[in-house]
Structure formats: structure tokens, C-alpha cells
Amino acid sequence: MERIEYSAIExxxxxxxxxxxxxxxxxxREGAIIYDEVENASQLPRAFVDVQAAGSYRVERREDNAYxxxxxxxxxxxxxxxxxxxxxxxxxxxASGFRIEGDANSENHDTVPQHKYxxxxxxxxxxxxxxxxxxxxQNGPYVDRAYKVRRESMFVVAVNCTEAGGTCFCDxxxxxxxxxxxxxxxxxxxxxxxxxxxxxxxxxERGADVxxxxxxRPADPSERERAVEAIQRARTSMGRTLQTDRLREMLxxxxxxxxxxxxxRRCLTCANCTMVCPTCFCSTVEDVTDLTGATARRVRTWDxxxxxEFSYIHGGSIRSxxxxxxxxxxxxxxxxxxxxxxxxGCVGCGRxxxxxxxxxxxxxxxxxxxxxxxxxxxxQEEV
Numbered sequence: 001m002e003r004i005e006y007s008a009i010e011x012x013x014x015x016x017x018x019x020x021x022x023x024x025x026x027x028x029r030e031g032a033i034i035y036d037e038v039e040n041a042s043q044l045p046r047a048f049v050d051v052q053a054a055g056s057y058r059v060e061r062r063e064d065n066a067y068x069x070x071x072x073x074x075x076x077x078x079x080x081x082x083x084x085x086x087x088x089x090x091x092x093x094x095a096s097g098f099r100i101e102g103d104a105n106s107e108n109h110d111t112v113p114q115h116k117y118x119x120x121x122x123x124x125x126x127x128x129x130x131x132x133x134x135x136x137x138q139n140g141p142y143v144d145r146a147y148k149v150r151r152e153s154m155f156v157v158a159v160n161c162t163e164a165g166g167t168c169f170c171d172x173x174x175x176x177x178x179x180x181x182x183x184x185x186x187x188x189x190x191x192x193x194x195x196x197x198x199x200x201x202x203x204x205e206r207g208a209d210v211x212x213x214x215x216x217r218p219a220d221p222s223e224r225e226r227a228v229e230a231i232q233r234a235r236t237s238m239g240r241t242l243q244t245d246r247l248r249e250m251l252x253x254x255x256x257x258x259x260x261x262x263x264x265r266r267c268l269t270c271a272n273c274t275m276v277c278p279t280c281f282c283s284t285v286e287d288v289t290d291l292t293g294a295t296a297r298r299v300r301t302w303d304x305x306x307x308x309e310f311s312y313i314h315g316g317s318i319r320s321x322x323x324x325x326x327x328x329x330x331x332x333x334x335x336x337x338x339x340x341x342x343x344x345g346c347v348g349c350g351r352x353x354x355x356x357x358x359x360x361x362x363x364x365x366x367x368x369x370x371x372x373x374x375x376x377x378x379x380q381e382e383v
Contacts, residue, residue, distance in 0.1 A: 002200045002216035003223060009067060009198075010041040012157070012185075013120070015213045021118035021155055024080060026070065031059055033073040035080075038120070045070055052166040052239070052350065055359030064191045068121055071165035072349050076278040077119055077126055078133065081150050088285070090297040118155040122183065124176035125168070125347040127158050129278035131182055135341050136281050155206060158183035162190070162230035167350030169240035169363055175347045177234040185211060188227045199227050240350060240363045243370065247344075250370055251335040255327065259368045264323035266358045271304035273352035273360075274329065279345050282310070305329050330362055 025038045028045040047065045092099045137147040161177035170176030184207030188199040202208045274280040284303040289296045308317045337345030353361045
């Protein structure tokens with residue numbers, strides 16, 4: 001583990017740019033911290049923090065000059081690997097017939113950008129979300145070539161969390177606040193009376209190659225201990241908790257629980273939770289033809305299980321109520337995802353809680369189902 005000073009962040013960005021990476025990092029824009037391309041360290045949201053609660057988000061000034069003193073925002077890294085709108089291919093009418101251009105799943109694709117992404121400031125929960133997306137898009141029986149091309153060339157700079165957010169519960173899901181692999185470099189930011197600095201960990205050969213160009217020195221034992229203590233403080237101050245013991249079975253056995261009706265009376269089926277979720281991957285495919293009929297495009301767009309059209313089959317939607325749609329979303333994340341992929345589809349980032357307009361909290365929904373189930377079992381045993 002090495003110590004690097006704040007000035008090394010600028011060096012890191014320039015080293016990556018010299019290696020032809022497009023550097024993506026958190027920035028402050030229109031009152032929210034989002035992810036976008038940056039040219040230098042001055043664009044990072046230094047000295048800002050996002051204050052989050054159920055259905056509430058605001059950005060405030062910090063008392064220090066931390067580079068990564070904020071939490072996760074409304075956008076996710078998913079949008080760069082699995083874009084909200086993506087052209088799969090197009091068909092051009094010619095004098096002799098039709099020609100297909102830009103098939104994203106062919107070896108000779110030209111619709112997949114050839115540039116490489118470097119993600120700067122990836123939180124541990126989002127590092128795990130990337131791993132979950134890998135299972136869906138490139139490690140299973142059906143490979144999304146466009147995703148695979150972007151992912152294999154990607155460089156990840158993770159940042160351990162030393163402060164918990166108001167709605168996160170990554171400790172419950174085992175996804176944070178410390179990153180355990182899945183990165184090329186990992187930073188732990190330490191602030192205090194001094195200017196602040198980072199402890200740097202290397203997670204890959206590519207990371208080691210970049211780290212050689214950063215001015216550093218070995219971290220001393222006291223600095224290492226400070227990092228451990230800071231991460232532990234974040235672990236013990238999470239804004240939410242979720243009891244995962246037999247969670248999969250509990251949800252599967254309570255599909256008619258009255259708590260689903262309570263949620264349905266509040267849910268707007270707006271799909272905000274699925275749009276901000278780093279692991280939701282539902283999409284739809286549309287064919288679009290220009291007015292002349294000379295060109296047709298097949299595009300993939302993000303979709304949501306909260307829309308009526310999502311489950312439209314044979315003349316009608318099979319999930320016509322808010323109750324059925326919210327239940328589908330939550331039970332997939334925390335129950336059927338385990339059947340599909342062997343782990344939960346939720347990483348505890350808390351985005352769905354923060355960005356729900358009415359503040360629905362899936363940890364509270366799970367707790368209500370568990371408590372009422374336990375009360376029913378106890379009553380039956382007494383009888």
C-alpha cells in the first residue's frame with residue numbers, strides 16, 4: 001500500500017489519457033453529482049457532499065476539501081457499458097437490394113466505440129454491480145459483444161467509502177464499504193487537519209503499470225490504521241440495513257403478503273428505481289424506418305418492469321397493477337436473481353430509495369414482510 005498526495009490525482013488522469021483512455025469521473029452538474037468525461041482534476045466535485053434520504057437528495061459544501069467526500073449519484077457507470085439508446089444495426093436499401101451495416105454482434109462491428117474507458121471514483125457497491133453485469137452480459141451463455149468490447153478494455157479506479165450515505169446498506173449486502181477486488185487501482189481518501197491524501201492499492205497488472213508513474217511512498221502503519229478505522233466507521237454508520245438471512249425464501253413464500261398492497265398504494269410506477277439501479281438490465285428493441293423508406297434501424301433502449309408494456313402478451317399486460325409490478329421488481333432483485341445467478345441482484349447502493357419520489361424503501365418493505373411473517377408463525381405455534 002502506497003501513499004499518494006492530492007496532486008497525484010491530476011497526474012493519474014493525465015497518465016490514463018496518455019494511454020488513450022477516455023477518463024470518466026464524478027462531476028457536479030445542475031445540483032447533482034453525476035458521471036461524465038473529465039479533462040483534469042479541477043472538474044471533480046471537490047469539497048461537496050450529497051445528503052440523501054428516502055425521496056430526498058441535495059448537494060452541500062463540505063468543511064474539508066475531499067475529492068471523493070460524496071456518495072453515489074443518480075447516474076451509474078452502467079450507462080457507458082450498456083447505453084440507454086444503442087443502435088444494433090441498420091439496413092440500407094440499394095439499387096440491387098439491401099445492405100446491413102454496423103451489426104454490433106458481428107466480428108466486424110463498427111457501431112461499438114473503439115475508445116477505452118477509465119472509470120475514476122467507482123464505489124465498492126458499483127464495483128460489485130459491474131461484476132453482476134458481467135454475469136449477465138459476457139460470462140453467461142449469451143454474450144453481448146458490444147458490452148464485452150467496452151468492458152475488456154476498461155480501467156477501474158475504485159474509491160473505498162469512509163463515510164456512509166443516508167440510504168446505503170452495502171454492508172448488509174457484503175459489497176462495501178471496502179472494495180474487495182474488481183479494480184485496477186483502489187484509493188482510500190483520508191482527510192483531517194492536514195490537506196488530505198490517498199492510500200493506493202494495486203489490483204491488476206494494468207494498475208501496477210499506471211501506479212509506477214504516480215509519485216508515492218510506502219504508507220506507514222499509522223496511515224494504514226487510519227484507513228482501517230475510517231472504513232470501519234462507514235461500516236457501522238450505514239443509513240439502512242437489510243437482513244439477508246433466508247431473504248430469498250422469505251420473499252418467495254410471501255407473494256400474497258399484505259405489505260405488497262401497502263406499497264402499491266404509494267407506488268407511482270414511474271420506473272425511477274429501475275433507471276437509477278446499477279444492475280437493472282431490462283431493455284426492449286425497436287425498429288425505426290426513415291420517411292423515405294431507404295434506411296431502417298434496429299435500436300435497443302432501456303425498459304422497465306414497471307411499465308404496462310413490459311409484460312404485454314397476447315393482447316394484454318400480465319402485470320396490470322402497481323402491486324404486481326413492484327413485487328416483480330423486488331422479488332427479482334432479492335429472490336429469483338439468486339436462482340438465476342447465485343447471488344443477490346442488489347448491491348445496497350440505496351439509489352432506489354433516494355430517487356423514489358414517494359420514498360419507498362425496499363429495506364423497510366422486506367422488514368415489514370419478515371416481521372409480520374414471524375408474528376404469524378409465533379401465533380400459529382401458540383395456538
